[in-house]
Amino acid sequence: MQSLLVLGRQPALGLAEIESLYGADKIRPVGEQVAVIDVDPCLLAFDRLGGAVKFCKILTTLDTTNWGKIEKFLVQVSPQQSQQMPEGKMLLGLSVIGLEVSAQRIEATGLSLKKAIRKTGRPVRLVPNKSTELNTAQILHNKLTGPNGWELVFIRDGDKTIVAQTVKVQDIESYTRRDRERPKRDAKVGMLPPKLAQILINLAVGQLPEDKLESICEIPADQEIPLPLLEQTILDPFCGTGVVLQEAALMGYHVYGTDLEPRMIDYSRANLEWLNEKFRLAPVCSRLEVGDATTHQWQKPIDFVATETYLGRPFTSTPTGEILAQTVMDCNLIIKKFLRNIHGQIESGTRLCIAVPAWQIRRDQFKFLPLIDQIDDLGYNRMSFEHLGNEDLLYYREDQIVARQLLVISKK
Numbered sequence: 001m002q003s004l005l006v007l008g009r010q011p012a013l014g015l016a017e018i019e020s021l022y023g024a025d026k027i028r029p030v031g032e033q034v035a036v037i038d039v040d041p042c043l044l045a046f047d048r049l050g051g052a053v054k055f056c057k058i059l060t061t062l063d064t065t066n067w068g069k070i071e072k073f074l075v076q077v078s079p080q081q082s083q084q085m086p087e088g089k090m091l092l093g094l095s096v097i098g099l100e101v102s103a104q105r106i107e108a109t110g111l112s113l114k115k116a117i118r119k120t121g122r123p124v125r126l127v128p129n130k131s132t133e134l135n136t137a138q139i140l141h142n143k144l145t146g147p148n149g150w151e152l153v154f155i156r157d158g159d160k161t162i163v164a165q166t167v168k169v170q171d172i173e174s175y176t177r178r179d180r181e182r183p184k185r186d187a188k189v190g191m192l193p194p195k196l197a198q199i200l201i202n203l204a205v206g207q208l209p210e211d212k213l214e215s216i217c218e219i220p221a222d223q224e225i226p227l228p229l230l231e232q233t234i235l236d237p238f239c240g241t242g243v244v245l246q247e248a249a250l251m252g253y254h255v256y257g258t259d260l261e262p263r264m265i266d267y268s269r270a271n272l273e274w275l276n277e278k279f280r281l282a283p284v285c286s287r288l289e290v291g292d293a294t295t296h297q298w299q300k301p302i303d304f305v306a307t308e309t310y311l312g313r314p315f316t317s318t319p320t321g322e323i324l325a326q327t328v329m330d331c332n333l334i335i336k337k338f339l340r341n342i343h344g345q346i347e348s349g350t351r352l353c354i355a356v357p358a359w360q361i362r363r364d365q366f367k368f369l370p371l372i373d374q375i376d377d378l379g380y381n382r383m384s385f386e387h388l389g390n391e392d393l394l395y396y397r398e399d400q401i402v403a404r405q406l407l408v409i410s411k412k
């Protein structure tokens with residue numbers, strides 16, 4: 001059994017994240033936006049993925065990319081398929097990735113399917129296509145992943161078409177709560193989006209142990225499932241308001257946060273207390289203390305390090321060469337000293353994923369920290385991702401000057 005994921009806005013990050021968790025040989029990218037994974041859909045830990053927006057199970061693969069032929073096939077098989085669903089109104093949606101077909105044509109196909117299914121006596125509601133792909137909000141709002149929902153996704157795979165059914169989409173409501181409702185936020189230290197925090201953690205932890213994989217099937221939605229306790233500790237040495245700690249605790253890791261500023265430690269503490277009250281957590285331990293990451297002595301154990309380091313001054317317009325050079329030097333010094341300091345305190349092989357600044361000096365052109373070329377001398381191996389080649393892992397918006405570069409390394 002295979003699973004299929006539709007990747008998010010920056011697909012390279014989503015691809016690296018799943019390669020990290022499941023291993024390169026289990027992953028096959030399909031086009032730019034999709035990956036097929038050799039993992040049973042029942043065992044895919046979708047909720048912890050920050051870089052995938054849609055999770056589907058593969059129904060079949062057709063030997064054509066011609067929409068007329070695909071439509072014919074659908075009209076034939078849908079009535080029978082609909083009989084296997086629970087009684088009541090069926091909710092139908094169609095999404096297409098990589099095939100040459102317009103939103104209007106897709107909707108026309110939807111109407112033909114609706115007609116064919118209705119002939120069997122079953123009422124159907126079709127979600128109209130404003131574009132070729134239905135978005136997460138439309139899928140959630142129209143309950144297309146519920147028991148009576150049927151969102152079909154068609155993905156071009158060379159000269160074939162994969163037909164898949166959406167099982168889950170990103171829980172945007174939960175992400176918004178985890179981001180906006182936290183009692184302590186601070187615009188100055190920057191807002192790390194929870195999805196990006198998940199990616200940092202997943203890149204840091206590497207392959208998941210088989211017996212801790214989440215099970216999403218065969219468990220009634222209203223039944224409380226005990227959350228797995230992963231018995232491993234994630235350290236964030238620049239923890240700020242604690243977004244990485246929060247997301248790691250939600251995944252079932254013990255969390256350890258340190259920061260130079262006592263106020264940030266108070267904020268992280270308040271945020272973790274809030275998390276404990278509002279979300280169902282495994283019995284994780286949390287430790288917080290003030291500490292300068294360039295000199296601090298951390299308590300053991302440290303199994304992984306996931307952090308967004310000091311990013312330097314925030315810029316809203318391109319800085320002068322002199323100011324940029326100074327900022328690059330400041331950040332480089334702090335992060336290098338941190339890497340030297342922690343090196344003696346972690347076991348060989350320990351993985352770190354650190355988000356460091358990179359500056360967009362021209363559209364899609366970046367200035368990187370000098371230390372990126374000295375990783376080897378600092379005593380670390382840089383991890384590479386088979387499906388990405390030499391592509392840098394960058395998180396930024398088009399108009400942003402300070403981007404985050406995700407550096408995945410392990411102690412030699």
Ligand SMILES: C[S@@+](CC[C@H](N)C(=O)[O-])C[C@H]1O[C@@H](n2cnc3c(N)ncnc32)[C@H](O)[C@@H]1O
Pocket residue numbers: 189190191192237238239240241242243244258259260261264291292293294307308309310311334
């Ligand atoms: C970009 S913020 C991290 C934000 C954090 N990921 C969050 O979600 O709130 C960087 C943090 O590093 C802290 N910091 C700066 N220099 C430090 C140092 N030398 N040691 C430890 N923390 C430091 C700052 O206080 C700030 O909280």
